[in-house]
């Protein structure tokens with residue numbers, strides 16, 4: 367189903383636009399989402415194989431993906447891949463690379479356009495799987511699907527730009543050219559929190575650049591990845607280009623990362639796993655012929671800063687949306703609110719009121735704002751942090767949790783010191799740490815005083831402070847007078863500083879360079895050599 371070169375070229379000429387979100391106020395859209403939820407309900411509990419070299423492989427040893435809203439409901443069973451199967455998957459990817467790297471960029475882009483179209487057709491269905499598998503609200507699920515579509519549309523166009531003639535300085539007597547060639551086999555290791563967007567984004571960037579991959583989805587969201595690889599299969603992507611390997615990262619991760627034929631690792635996830643991958647990948651093994659490239663996007667402890675000039679209602683709205691969207695399980699979540707003394711009490715009061723209005727509950731219903739956290743481990747970790755926070759500061763909203771799913775109330779802990787544990791460590795749940803700053807300078811200092819540097823936002827009407835924040839607020843994605851979440855592909859290239867990762871800027875024009883290597887090709891023309899000697903020769 368790959369598209370013709372002509373249709374790809376003409377589509378690529380239409381400028382990229384973000385996919386609009388579904389308007390669930392429209393009855394027909396509500397109806398369609400409800401029907402998709404029904405359909406998915408009838409497909410729960412099936413067993414799904416690995417896909418290696420285009421072949422489906424069923425293992426006896428499986429694990430269950432469960433619905434965090436209702437833990438006795440199995441979303442699906444997935445194979446626990448063995449280390450031998452890791453080796454087979456890498457081998458299949460290496461074999462496929464030999465032909466895939468020769469497929470013209472237009473054709474590769476065509477596969478992404480075709481996958482994007484099919485995902486758009488299946489939009490409600492795909493949303494429904496996310497609602498069940500990771501507990502996203504309708505709106506959050508749809509934004510995730512929209513972002514997956516955006517990544518494919520954006521990277522397809524980007525690859526065509528990179529495949530075109532690159533601007534070089536011309537000299538007499540030589541023809542010079544710069545081409546971007548693929549790296550080889552990649553390990554793609556996404557997190558569960560954007561199980562559609564980040565998984566599809568890292569996979570599609572890899573393959574459109576001419577690489578082949580082993581995709582190992584997060585163990586709490588294998589179904590979303592399965593639905594995506596089904597789409598790739600249906601559009602006729604050649605076998606072996608994307609190999610689907612489920613299983614626990616701690617059991618098979620090392621074998622995948624250390625494999626001699628793995629040339630790069632595209633990872634998004636926690637700080638500790640990212641650091642481990644970085645270390646393992648850096649160590650050459652006997653017979654290894656390259657430096658393994660790592661693209662690592664990790665955690666955050668993002669802040670929303672409010673000064674005394676800000677629109678305080680807008681600031682409180684922004685704090686609450688940043689802290690509690692998808693239960694605070696976003697790397698960009700504004701898990702710290704840093705408010706200057708002069709307006710601290712006012713803003714805190716508004717935040718408490720708005721937090722108490724959030725609807726926590728059944729995400730299969732359209733008006734629910736928050737659902738469960740992803741699994742029992744997350745529940746335990748987050749509730750432990752709430753206990754720590756209660757000692758470090760004052761619990762002013764939420765704090766409770768209830769079953770049978772993993773539901774935690776949106777929780778606000780105020781009057782914390784900037785170095786309190788819950789103001790420093792990534793909790794990855796619906797817990798907001800509120801910190802009082804003496805003034806703007808102090809607030810900026812506190813905002814920068816963590817080991818992370820992913821997103822940050824500032825609510826202020828003071829233009830001089832905004833200019834200062836542009837220079838001094840040390841984050842990869844800085845926002846003014848808006849929430850810290852909700853980066854859009856192409857609009858807000860996304861990635862962070864410090865322990866937040868390699869600042870790879872997903873959804874930006876630099877991103878595909880990470881999945882390629884540039885080859886400069888020079889041919890002497892007939893006639894006298896007019897070239898000057900340069901350095902580095």
Ligand code: NDP
Pocket residue numbers: 555556557558559560564582583584585586613614615616618619620634635636637639640642643663664665666696697698792794820860861862866867
């Ligand atoms: P984890 O680090 O726990 O897992 C991420 C992926 O790594 C999963 O596929 C996981 O597999 C795998 N993995 C786990 N252990 C290993 C290992 N030893 N070797 C190789 N792979 C391994 O993160 P989460 O899935 O819990 O995601 C949440 C984290 O992701 C948060 O820290 C969040 O901030 C960060 N994140 C960062 C983003 C960014 O752009 N900077 C965006 C989104 C999330 P398995 O599930 O089987 O353990």
